[in-house]
Amino acid sequence: MTPQTKHPAVANTDFSWRDVWPRRPDGDVALPPGQRLVRAFPRFADNSLTPPPSTDGQIAVRVLGAVARPTTIDADALATLARIDRTADFHCVTTWSLVGLRWSGWSLAELWHQIIVPTAEPDPKARWIVATGADGFRARLHLDDALAADPGDQVLIVDTLEGEPLDTTHGAPLRLVSPRQYGYKSIKHLDGIEVHVDEPPSAIGPKEHPRARVAREERHARYPAQLLRWPYRLVVPATAVVTRWSARR
Numbered sequence: 001m002t003p004q005t006k007h008p009a010v011a012n013t014d015f016s017w018r019d020v021w022p023r024r025p026d027g028d029v030a031l032p033p034g035q036r037l038v039r040a041f042p043r044f045a046d047n048s049l050t051p052p053p054s055t056d057g058q059i060a061v062r063v064l065g066a067v068a069r070p071t072t073i074d075a076d077a078l079a080t081l082a083r084i085d086r087t088a089d090f091h092c093v094t095t096w097s098l099v100g101l102r103w104s105g106w107s108l109a110e111l112w113h114q115i116i117v118p119t120a121e122p123d124p125k126a127r128w129i130v131a132t133g134a135d136g137f138r139a140r141l142h143l144d145d146a147l148a149a150d151p152g153d154q155v156l157i158v159d160t161l162e163g164e165p166l167d168t169t170h171g172a173p174l175r176l177v178s179p180r181q182y183g184y185k186s187i188k189h190l191d192g193i194e195v196h197v198d199e200p201p202s203a204i205g206p207k208e209h210p211r212a213r214v215a216r217e218e219r220h221a222r223y224p225a226q227l228l229r230w231p232y233r234l235v236v237p238a239t240a241v242v243t244r245w246s247a248r249r
């Protein structure tokens with residue numbers, strides 16, 4: 001095994017605001033529509049002023065809602081699934097992107113089919129899940145997105161980033177990573193999967209597109225995506241600096 005160097009953006013925790021200004025790539029990096037590169041991996045949160053939730057490090061994902069038997073997924077359950085290493089790009093709806101982050105964890109589709117279906121028995125009519133985080137943030141995922149089978153499209157539940165356990169800023173102990181959707185679907189501090197038959201309401205209103213597919217620039221449920229690129233982009237450096245400050249307090 002050759003030791004791999006850490007992604008420079010992940011290593012750059014002492015970033016300046018310039019490092020988190022989304023820029024056009026210099027070389028021939030292909031980015032989705034409206035996205036630009038940053039040179040750090042900032043912590044982002046729905047509420048920038050709130051520190052990350054303190055967790056005891058124990059993995060416990062409650063599966064509930066439209067299921068016959070609510071159940072809890074723990075580390076032992078995950079260990080029965082195949083571990084997956086995946087390099088993927090990350091795209092925040094506010095237009096900042098990183099390419100080539102290395103994650104390790106499990107496939108949400110495999111967890112669903114091998115553990116959740118037999119043990120919790122979701123309603124066969126279920127079409128949606130809501131992933132919840134220990135800080136109260138939540139995101140809806142259509143099962144077509146959540147259970148995509150193609151490795152490039154797969155949603156992962158990960159416990160490491162760049163070969164190290166997730167730290168609290170990036171979602172310890174466990175988070176979703178959905179590379180094909182805007183970052184707000186990649187729920188950190190994952191503690192629940194609610195199963196729903198009908199489309200659930202959003203926790204953050206029309207700011208959350210139900211599908212949020214990056215390739216289609218589904219940034220917002222109501223406003224045209226192109227209109228939002230600049231207003232979103234302009235607040236990225238200040239947001240990144242404030243979320244870092246609130247995490248260190």
Ligand SMILES: Nc1nc2c(c(=O)[nH]1)N[C@H]1C(S)=C(S)[C@@H](COP(=O)(O)O)O[C@H]1N2
Nearest residue numbers: 043044045046092133137170183186187188
């Ligand atoms: N639990 C939780 N997960 C969350 C958020 C949050 O506020 N709480 N913010 C989302 C947003 S908007 C983005 S862009 C990514 C950022 O992930 P990062 O903090 O690791 O950069 O996390 C997403 N997952």
Ligand SMILES: [Mo]
Nearest residue numbers: 092093183184
């Ligand atoms: Mo985001």
